[in-house]
Amino acid sequence: MAILVQKATDAQKEEFRDLRERSSEVGTTDWFYDEKTVCLFTQGKALVDQYGEKIPLEAGDLVTFPQGLRCQWEVLEPVKVKVKS
Numbered sequence: 001m002a003i004l005v006q007k008a009t010d011a012q013k014e015e016f017r018d019l020r021e022r023s024s025e026v027g028t029t030d031w032f033y034d035e036k037t038v039c040l041f042t043q044g045k046a047l048v049d050q051y052g053e054k055i056p057l058e059a060g061d062l063v064t065f066p067q068g069l070r071c072q073w074e075v076l077e078p079v080k081v082k083v084k085s
Helices: 010-016
Strands: 004-007 021-024 027-032 037-050 053-058 061-065 070-084
Touching: 010 037, 010 070, 021 037, 053 061
Parallel strands: none
Antiparallel strands: 004 061, 021 070, 027 070, 037 053, 037 061, 037 070
């Protein structure tokens, strides 16, 4: 169960264009994904701790979180994401 991080292409960014944007302020939060979730980071920086491995995320990243993942988010700069479940 690994997080997949890739730089979003223009075509991928277009797929997320009309989705509602969510935001998170600086801080730490525990999180559980009850379904596969794909996020496009549009702003900010965060570290996601996946079983002891800290994965850096930033604007322009397309991130896939697998179903059943428990992780901890550390938001370093205010984050905005568009989410597709």
